[in-house]
Amino acid sequence: MNDPLSQFGTRLAYAASQLPRLAWYAGHEIVLRRLAAKARRPGESARPPVQSSAPVPAQRRIYADMLALLQKDVANIEAGIYPLPNDHDGSLLTRLYRSRLFFADLPAVHRRRERNEFREVLSEKTRRRRPDYYLQNFHFQSGGWMSDDSADRYDTQVEVLFTGTANAMRRQALPQLFELFAGRDQRSLRLVDIGCGTGRFLDAVKQVWPRLPSLGLDLSEAYIRHARRHLRRWARIDLLVANAEAIPAPNNSVDAVTSIFMVHELPPQVRRVVVKECARVLKPGGRLILLDSLQRGDEPAYDGLLERFPQNYHEPYYRSYVDEDFPAIARQHGLTHRRNVKTFVSKVMVFDKFAS
Numbered sequence: 092m093n094d095p096l097s098q099f100g101t102r103l104a105y106a107a108s109q110l111p112r113l114a115w116y117a118g119h120e121i122v123l124r125r126l127a128a129k130a131r132r133p134g135e136s137a138r139p140p141v142q143s144s145a146p147v148p149a150q151r152r153i154y155a156d157m158l159a160l161l162q163k164d165v166a167n168i169e170a171g172i173y174p175l176p177n178d179h180d181g182s183l184l185t186r187l188y189r190s191r192l193f194f195a196d197l198p199a200v201h202r203r204r205e206r207n208e209f210r211e212v213l214s215e216k217t218r219r220r221r222p223d224y225y226l227q228n229f230h231f232q233s234g235g236w237m238s239d240d241s242a243d244r245y246d247t248q249v250e251v252l253f254t255g256t257a258n259a260m261r262r263q264a265l266p267q268l269f270e271l272f273a274g275r276d277q278r279s280l281r282l283v284d285i286g287c288g289t290g291r292f293l294d295a296v297k298q299v300w301p302r303l304p305s306l307g308l309d310l311s312e313a314y315i316r317h318a319r320r321h322l323r324r325w326a327r328i329d330l331l332v333a334n335a336e337a338i339p340a341p342n343n344s345v346d347a348v349t350s351i352f353m354v355h356e357l358p359p360q361v362r363r364v365v366v367k368e369c370a371r372v373l374k375p376g377g378r379l380i381l382l383d384s385l386q387r388g389d390e391p392a393y394d395g396l397l398e399r400f401p402q403n404y405h406e407p408y409y410r411s412y413v414d415e416d417f418p419a420i421a422r423q424h425g426l427t428h429r430r431n432v433k434t435f436v437s438k439v440m441v442f443d444k445f446a447s
């Protein structure tokens with residue numbers, strides 16, 4: 092793996108798969124900005140910006156950090172932690188279909204953003220079936236988490252937000268699993284991914300450990316349906332509609348629990364219940380990995396961006412998330428904070444359960 096020729100080959104193959112992807116989503120971002128500018132009628136301004144003196148990173152800094160993420164991704168491949176990734180984005184037709192869904196939803200997103208409307212998914216029917224905090228149009232998107240169109244649109248939305256780097260960020264949780272699983276028979280281990288959404292992280296996990304018994308759970312029937320379709324190439328994987336506040340697994344039965352881009356969407360009291368639940372199902376010696384947004388102070392140059400984010404994308408619990416003390420919550424439930432690894436605008440938080 093380390094001889095210069097194979098290193099060159101890896102980098103070439105990586106560039107060939109990732110650069111067109113970045114360009115695809117960067118192109119969406121450019122069109123999105125133009126449409127947003129056009130959508131504002133003459134004289135009409137966007138909602139007043141958040142008043143904040145916190146710094147916002149220059150575009151150059153954002154590009155440099157994005158590049159650092161991609162370099163880390165390549166370094167992990169070269170170190171043998173994971174293979175050259177396959178993003179499984181689907182055929183051109185599939186991608187065009189998802190782009191159409193994404194662009195078609197923008198006028199409705201714009202209207203909700205301007206009017207600050209986010210409760211369309213709350214009805215007498217849904218109220219009985221899901222917790223109240225969940226029944227919101229997160230990101231101002233149509234259907235909230237509750238429709239098939241929302242599930243089919245989600246990955247385009249997230250990749251556009253991160254200019255095509257969302258999967259690369261998700262992969263930064265894999266070295267923490269690699270360390271935990273080293274030298275062990277994957278068939279004897281258990282992994283649970285809570286709030287698995289459309290299953291993109293589980294796809295990355297399976298590319299490294301295809302025989303690892305894995306469970307993905309999510310409160311959305313539509314997202315689980317999408318994940319089942321997306322992950323059908325893999326064996327030893329279960330996908331269930333379930334609440335992360337009550338993980339369907341016995342005490343001390345799981346080696347690793349992962350959560351990607353979910354905890355910032357939970358109210359503070361629910362975050363505590365979820366961490367407690369993760370601690371319950373983990374075996375002694377097991378590991379909890381939370382991958383989510385940077386928090387305030389992690390990268391001071393980004394603090395202003397963290398303050399503005401929840402205004403543009405309906406993220407009702409984000410402001411409490413950026414100041415949340417996760418090591419303290421974890422400690423209360425017998426989990427030790429091992430480390431944080433920053434990765435572009437997100438970070439990986441690693442907690443271990445004492446092996447007593």
Ligand SMILES: C[S@@+](CC[C@H](N)C(=O)[O-])C[C@H]1O[C@@H](n2cnc3c(N)ncnc32)[C@H](O)[C@@H]1O
Nearest residue numbers: 236286287288309310311333334335351352353
């Ligand atoms: C921002 S998405 C992240 C999805 C995915 N992990 C990813 O990598 O993109 C948040 C997901 O968490 C799910 N979710 C939110 N609250 C949940 C809960 N209490 N239990 C299970 N899933 C939940 C939502 O349905 C949604 O799919």
